[in-house]
Amino acid sequence: MIILEKKVIKLFDINFDNLTMTEAINRIEDIIIVNKTNKQSSYVVTPNVDHIVNTFKDRKFKEIYDNANLVLVDGMPIVKVSKILGKDLKEKVSGSDLTPELFKLAQKNQYRVFIFGSKEGVADKAIQKIKKEYGYDFPIEGYSPPFGFEQNPVVLNDSIQKIVNYKPDILLVSLGSPKGEMFIYNHLNTLKVPISLQIGASIDFIAGTVKRAPIWMQKASLEWFYRFSQEPKRMFKRYFVNDSLFLKIVVDEYRLKKRGS
Template identity: 45%
Template sequence: MAIDSMIVNNQKTYVVTPNLDHIVKLEQDPDFVRCYDQAGLVLADGNPLVWASKVLGTPLKALVTGSDLFPSLCRHAANRGFRLFFLGGLEGVAQKAADELKKKFPGLNVVGVYSPPFGFDKNQQENRKIVEMINAVKPHILFVGVGAPKQEKWMYNNIAQLDINVALGIGASFDFEAGSIKRAPKVFRQVGMEWFWRFANEPKRLFRRYFVESTPFIPIIYNQLKETKREVK
């Protein structure tokens, strides 16, 4: 496992998991691009990216969703004795996730949990407190679940001063593990329809993201395909 190797070799880096929404944001936000450029590992989180990679002739090996990677890494961490820190979620959610994961994986060592207030990333005093809180317990893995692009920008801006090995942006994964948001049944995930399940359960919140903000994804891929064909010629 690449992340295990990062820890064993005492690296300091962060992992991003792009989905359709990220691709659109990357076209519009140069700061977000810089976050991706410095990431130690990029894992595709979303079937549209896998499909697009095939269309472009550069098929990705696998889909690795943040929501699957999070519990998988927790299981691995419990076996390896890695220290974990959970940053994000609404008040009490990350702690609930930690409690549930400890039941699943005996020996899981969650050394810190903190749900930051809204706007923490713009508050120097609060941000300094968070960094000190994390460094005091020196986790091997820091999970950051505050949504994109905030979590990626926070990792990029703070990685140099964090005493960790690997940070990962995991979106709503704390909510899934805590049970505050129900994840799609496996059959939906297997056919690439997890997004539809989430929309059906949170239509007001997700309508704009899925049906307005994400629509540029198709022309982005189309233009990339044209560029690829032009280069071949």
């Protein structure tokens, strides 16, 4: 077990854990080991621009972020802004990049993994793909609940029970944000999973049902534009209405820095 010193950078009123991908995986492994021993539960959040905006608009979402055990930056725009503001975040550790590394960790330690969410059949495609391409044999299952399951107490309880009965070490939730984070936070003590995280479209990327932006676009902070070009109707409000507030948040952060200098 590798115990890492906790290095936190406060930016946009969020306490980011300033870790590289390797350090993040080591931290997650430590959390799993401790929580399996003590029968405790923890969760990870991966804030991107949209999430940061929502922490300013939604008090419950901010509460979820404030209580997260690990906060990893998901988005090159945030990394670049952090450097301009003199609060240098090491690197982007997105859910999409983190998920394959978690599978490597699960294979190494034979952790039990449960994928909750995505469209019907997507998790199965992803599972078949990682087994075929990488020869992984760690225990892994998936379940896609029906749309609106969280509003039906019977279906919600049945969905939770599927996870509880499987007893995963890692829970990967693919319900979209903020629904995924809300699900984990609201049922953390019932689920009793050592580590849980909302992973966005990561499972779709692995399954091949959704294409991810080319590496050059990811590095150029244009991954959001690639997603928009794929689903313009669904993504327009998120990127051009909701996320426009991020500019104001950045300006306010800059003014706060100037007053403190």
